[in-house]
Amino acid sequence: MSPNSIIWVGYFSKIALMKTSLDIASIRNDFPILNEVINGKQLVYFDNAATTQKPRLVLDALSGYYEHYNANIHRGIHHLAEKATAAFEQTRKRMQSFVNAEFSEEIIFTYGTTDGINLVASTYGRKFLKEGDEVIISTMEHHSNIVPWQMLCEEKGCILKVIPIDDNGDLLMDEYEKLLTERTKFVSVVHVSNSLGTINPIKEIIEKAHAVGAKVLIDGAQASSHFHIDVQDLGCDFYALSLHKIYGPTGLGILYGKKDLLNAMPPYRGGGEMIKEVTFEKTTYNELPYKFEAGTPNIADVVAAKYALDYVDTLGKSNIATYENGLLKYATEAVSEIEGLKIIGKAKNKVSVLSFVIDGIHHQDIGVLLDQQGIAVRTGHHCTQPLMNRFNITGTSRASFAVYNTTEEIDLLIKGLHKVKRMLG
Amino acid sequence: MTINEIQDELISDFELFDEWESKYEYIIDLAKQFPPLEEQYKTEENIIKGCQSRVWLNAYMESDLLKFEADSDAIIVRGLVSMLVKVLSGHTPEEIASADLYFMERIGLHQHLAQTRSNGLAAMLKQMKAYGIAYQAKSVNQ
Ligand SMILES: Cc1ncc(COP(=O)(O)O)c(C=O)c1O
Numbered sequence: 001m002s003p004n005s006i007i008w009v010g011y012f013s014k015i016a017l018m019k020t021s022l023d024i025a026s027i028r029n030d031f032p033i034l035n036e037v038i039n040g041k042q043l044v045y046f047d048n049a050a051t052t053q054k055p056r057l058v059l060d061a062l063s064g065y066y067e068h069y070n071a072n073i074h075r076g077i078h079h080l081a082e083k084a085t086a087a088f089e090q091t092r093k094r095m096q097s098f099v100n101a102e103f104s105e106e107i108i109f110t111y112g113t114t115d116g117i118n119l120v121a122s123t124y125g126r127k128f129l130k131e132g133d134e135v136i137i138s139t140m141e142h143h144s145n146i147v148p149w150q151m152l153c154e155e156k157g158c159i160l161k162v163i164p165i166d167d168n169g170d171l172l173m174d175e176y177e178k179l180l181t182e183r184t185k186f187v188s189v190v191h192v193s194n195s196l197g198t199i200n201p202i203k204e205i206i207e208k209a210h211a212v213g214a215k216v217l218i219d220g221a222q223a224s225s226h227f228h229i230d231v232q233d234l235g236c237d238f239y240a241l242s243l244h245k246i247y248g249p250t251g252l253g254i255l256y257g258k259k260d261l262l263n264a265m266p267p268y269r270g271g272g273e274m275i276k277e278v279t280f281e282k283t284t285y286n287e288l289p290y291k292f293e294a295g296t297p298n299i300a301d302v303v304a305a306k307y308a309l310d311y312v313d314t315l316g317k318s319n320i321a322t323y324e325n326g327l328l329k330y331a332t333e334a335v336s337e338i339e340g341l342k343i344i345g346k347a348k349n350k351v352s353v354l355s356f357v358i359d360g361i362h363h364q365d366i367g368v369l370l371d372q373q374g375i376a377v378r379t380g381h382h383c384t385q386p387l388m389n390r391f392n393i394t395g396t397s398r399a400s401f402a403v404y405n406t407t408e409e410i411d412l413l414i415k416g417l418h419k420v421k422r423m424l425g
Numbered sequence: 426m427t428i429n430e431i432q433d434e435l436i437s438d439f440e441l442f443d444e445w446e447s448k449y450e451y452i453i454d455l456a457k458q459f460p461p462l463e464e465q466y467k468t469e470e471n472i473i474k475g476c477q478s479r480v481w482l483n484a485y486m487e488s489d490l491l492k493f494e495a496d497s498d499a500i501i502v503r504g505l506v507s508m509l510v511k512v513l514s515g516h517t518p519e520e521i522a523s524a525d526l527y528f529m530e531r532i533g534l535h536q537h538l539a540q541t542r543s544n545g546l547a548a549m550l551k552q553m554k555a556y557g558i559a560y561q562a563k564s565v566n567q
Contacts, residue, residue, distance in 0.1 A: 039445065362478060362499035364501070368537075379477060394498075419446075424453060
């Protein structure tokens with residue numbers, strides 16, 4: 001096999017995509033897993049907010065890497081090492097343009113959103129926050145944007161403040177403004193809520209935080225697959241995301257950070273790759289981005305991630321958003337016909353996440369009985385327990401749609417829900 | 426009836442159903458017939474926290490036999506809980522501690538006992554056996 005075979009795979013796939021634009025049937029063909037049969041029925045996958053499925057292109061890139069140019073990067077001078085390093089750094093450049101960062105060294109590879117947030121809390125937070133300083137998060141944060149700040153606050157004696165929300169699941173921006181004072185040193189909020197679908201007005205949040213001199217991290221885990229991210233336009237100091245939610249591999253994310261801030265921050269983990277020179281007396285650290293990438297990184301997944309971004313950009317994020325919004329509208333109207341069903345999360349600006357509860361039925365029963373019908377939804381608190389408490393519920397059922405989902409599948413969900421109601425009624 | 430006889434009976438009950446729907450309808454029926462646990466026993470101490478649904482388990486000795494009462498806030502889990510109670514409750518601690526539970530597998534419900542289901546069932550079963558072992562030790566020490 002030629003070492004270039006991986007490029008060919010990508011090439012053919014792209015031609016197919018360009019020719020068809022958003023031909024959903026052909027998009028579905030790009031995702032082998034959609035052919036799985038679950039409990040005798042063809043899989044209906046509506047758990048995309050947890051993780052999206054991966055197109056063939058990404059799977060081929062993964063095996064292509066291992067088959068043709070697996071090597072450790074940034075160290076060897078042999079052919080494979082150079083090729084692997086080039087592919088790795090190519091993804092960094094690709095990621096830079098994906099979020100429109102000014103410099104490629106502002107892109108740090110992480111394990112995911114959680115890892116990125118922990119990195120900032122442990123380095124920026126530890127170095128620059130002190131007793132009595134305040135950190136602001138919101139009611140709708142994922143646990144991964146709560147716990148690292150709680151840990152920091154506990155260690156440093158800082159105070160955690162929480163922006164409340166209204167019954168629709170929109171942030172109360174007046175209350176946010178009231179929380180902002182000269183004591184506010186950090187604001188960390190989610191771009192898009194994984195439980196509600198709410199798209200937060202983060203540009204405004206960032207501007208207001210900057211006005212009091214606070215730094216801002218945006219948890220972009222749910223946003224990045226749905227619409228275009230421009231960190232320079234947003235003006236955020238940090239932006240964390242996970243590739244597995246953008247049709248890419250698991251266990252991989254990026255942290256974007258403004259260069260001057262990243263330079264001012266101490267390193268996170270110590271080890272190989274992140275150093276310039278090590279003696280037993282003193283170690284000097286490597287420059288950005290390597291300062292924050294200790295040890296052998298997740299090379300294969302980084303290499304393959306580029307293909308996921310290519311895939312998304314070839315379809316076009318605005319095409320994806322338009323199509324997904326159509327699915328959300330269709331589903332929202334369809335579930336409204338179901339008696340006793342209440343949608344949790346009715347913000348005006350939403351991505352394709354539909355969370356709901358049904359009177360007298362436990363969300364877990366809904367999940368089990370839909371699973372029997374081959375329909376995968378997520379049930380539970382979605383790692384947002386404080387948010388569930390705000391709505392006085394223990395959990396919801398959540399259907400979240402991606403570009404390969406169809407209205408026919410939503411019809412199956414509705415039929416499935418009627419069956420659940422009949423069985424439990 | 427011995428633990429295994431009860432298991433075998435459950436297995437043959439479920440043999441009547443060849444579709445998932447009738448199987449789950451039966452489990453839901455079992456849940457509806459299962460007496461709810463009295464509120465006073467729904468304590469923090471008796472709760473077995475699953476990720477999504479809650480399960481309560483109360484155990485007590487009655488003339489050398491270990492008895493269980495249980496409940497859950499989700500119906501299907503409640504039905505499955507009722508089966509575990511039916512199989513294990515009212516036997517000696519030794520029998521419970523050494524019981525080999527095969528009925529869930531044979532009925533095709535073993536996935537509910539998997540930890541990934543995070544419904545508290547696997548933890549409940551473990552707790553029932555732990556009670557068996559604990560009461561066994563108690564009677565030996567007496
Ligand atoms: C809003 C939000 N933040 C953070 C995360 C954590 O992402 P990861 O588990 O990839 O680190 C998720 C994913 O579940 C999420 O939805």
